[in-house]
Amino acid sequence: xxxxxFVLFLAVAVVGGAVVFSKRPVNQLFIYSMYGGVxxxxxxxxxxxxxxxxxxxxxxxxxxxxxxxxxxxxxDKL
Amino acid sequence: MSWTLYFPYAVAFWLFFIGCFxxxxxxxxIHTILSLTVVQSSTYILLLSIGxxxxxxxxxxxxxNPPGSxxxxxxxxxxxxxxxxxxxxVTALLLTxxxxxxxxxxxIDPRDLRPMRG
Amino acid sequence: MSPRSRTIFFLGFAAIxxxxxxxxxxxxxQFGTFSGAYSSFLLSTGTMARSIENIATAVNFxxxxxxxxxxxxxxxxxxxxxxFMLSGLRGRAVQHEERNETAQTRGQSGAIxxxxxxxxxxxxxxxxxxxxxxxxxxGGGFQGGAVFGSxxxxxxxxxxxxAFMTTAKREIFDAFEAFGAGCYVLLGVATAFxxxxxxxxxxxxGQSGAIxxxxxxxxxNAAVFIEIACGFVVLxxxxxxxxxxxxxxxx
Numbered sequence: 001x002x003x004x005x006f007v008l009f010l011a012v013a014v015v016g017g018a019v020v021f022s023k024r025p026v027n028q029l030f031i032y033s034m035y036g037g038v039x040x041x042x043x044x045x046x047x048x049x050x051x052x053x054x055x056x057x058x059x060x061x062x063x064x065x066x067x068x069x070x071x072x073x074x075x076d077k078l
Numbered sequence: 079m080s081w082t083l084y085f086p087y088a089v090a091f092w093l094f095f096i097g098c099f100x101x102x103x104x105x106x107x108i109h110t111i112l113s114l115t116v117v118q119s120s121t122y123i124l125l126l127s128i129g130x131x132x133x134x135x136x137x138x139x140x141x142x143n144p145p146g147s148x149x150x151x152x153x154x155x156x157x158x159x160x161x162x163x164x165x166x167x168v169t170a171l172l173l174t175x176x177x178x179x180x181x182x183x184x185x186i187d188p189r190d191l192r193p194m195r196g
Numbered sequence: 197m198s199p200r201s202r203t204i205f206f207l208g209f210a211a212i213x214x215x216x217x218x219x220x221x222x223x224x225x226q227f228g229t230f231s232g233a234y235s236s237f238l239l240s241t242g243t244m245a246r247s248i249e250n251i252a253t254a255v256n257f258x259x260x261x262x263x264x265x266x267x268x269x270x271x272x273x274x275x276x277x278x279x280f281m282l283s284g285l286r287g288r289a290v291q292h293e294e295r296n297e298t299a300q301t302r303g304q305s306g307a308i309x310x311x312x313x314x315x316x317x318x319x320x321x322x323x324x325x326x327x328x329x330x331x332x333x334x335g336g337g338f339q340g341g342a343v344f345g346s347x348x349x350x351x352x353x354x355x356x357x358x359a360f361m362t363t364a365k366r367e368i369f370d371a372f373e374a375f376g377a378g379c380y381v382l383l384g385v386a387t388a389f390x391x392x393x394x395x396x397x398x399x400x401x402g403q404s405g406a407i408x409x410x411x412x413x414x415x416x417n418a419a420v421f422i423e424i425a426c427g428f429v430v431l432x433x434x435x436x437x438x439x440x441x442x443x444x445x446x447x
Contacts, residue, residue: 001082001132001227009089012123016093016116020100025108032112039119046126047136047150049334050252053326054162055122057346062428063115063166065349069435070173071108074180083226091217095210102206103199129235132228137239137251138334141405145243149251151235156255160267163338163424167274170431174278177438 086127093120107186129154247404312354319347327421337420345428376423
């Protein structure tokens with residue numbers, strides 16, 4: 001296992017932990033977007049370009065935008 | 079250095095359990111949904127790690143990379159790439175449910191959303 | 197139960213689960229040493245048999261085409277569920293007024309609008325490109341559809357709500373999504389009548405490396421692209437429409 005793969009696996013573990021342990025949903029949203037980016041890099045390094053293409057737009061733009069709208073609708077104070 | 083050869087599986091299990099911890103301890107349903115997405119992504123990492131073959135390329139052939147050259151497993155990639163797109167849509171469905179819950183009950187704190195009685 | 201006891205309960209079961217998983221992972225091959233019979237067979241014969249160079253696409257739409265039909269219908273059902281639940285909320289609020297919004301009232305410059313519109317067009321074209329080159333390069337209906345759907349988010353973020361609602365009309369994209377979803381089954385039924393088995397790849401497969409190759413895979417891929425792309429646009433349209441309800445219906 002090369003150094004690049006090891007570093008990316010470690011980064012995925014750390015950022016995944018940060019997604020869960022963040023306090024406010026707005027912070028969690030941006031960390032989730034970053035998690036999508038790191039996951040795309042990991043999928044690319046694991047020789048899976050199709051999977052990386054899927055995860056790139058879905059995890060970075062589509063899901064955070066929908067979560068942002070849901071946050072806006074369910075916030076008690078704007 | 080044999081522990082590094084099981085490190086990807088450890089990362090997948092860590093993400094699974096930390097996601098479950100997030101679901102169990104969340105104070106906000108949106109936080110629950112994003113933790114559930116982390117659990118889903120742990121399965122993608124597990125699948126792709128099982129199918130990985132060192133010193134091999136992607137399962138896409140070309141004149142420079144003719145069929146027969148070593149490559150990683152294409153079946154797990156086919157499973158994962160449809161799952162990512164479909165998982166995003168199920169997340170959208172869960173978010174819609176959350177919006178409805180807020181509309182009816184006024185709160186999205188799981189500790190306040192007890193089952194209705196009477 | 198209190199948070200403290202919930203933590204202990206969770207950690208107990210997590211420890212048991214972790215033990216089971218550690219026991220299970222002993223049987224897995226080490227990372228980087230996979231050798232499965234099915235994948236070796238597919239890699240060696242896929243390109244010759246079907247003229248497809250992207251074996252993941254071949255698995256998705258040809259060897260496992262029936263499972264992909266199921267996945268596609270999960271997508272369709274989820275989008276239908278979102279539409280069903282969120283469009284019921286529109287009855288209370290007023291229709292969004294067609295205010296004549298100018299850039300000055302929103303505080304946006306012309307440069308932002310131009311870059312956002314250009315980026316949206318480029319991303320949409322990229323999505324179609326990714327979906328069209330499904331058999332020769334990394335790509336496919338699922339990936340291309342997701343990229344195409346995200347192009348419309350650029351319009352909302354860069355230009356504004358009114359422009360987005362003019363571009364992404366829900367009814368048209370909803371009809372196309374249903375069309376794409378139905379085409380998959382209709383193609384399968386047509387090949388069942390013409391060639392004897394549901395979703396049998398019996399069309400002329402073309403030359404491997406060409407854009408249009410793989411026979412039925414290309415048509416199924418086009419149907420999936422139409423469905424996923426329009427499904428994402430419908431999802432975005434329904435969600436972004438909700439943002440406008442906040443100012444009008446909080447009474």
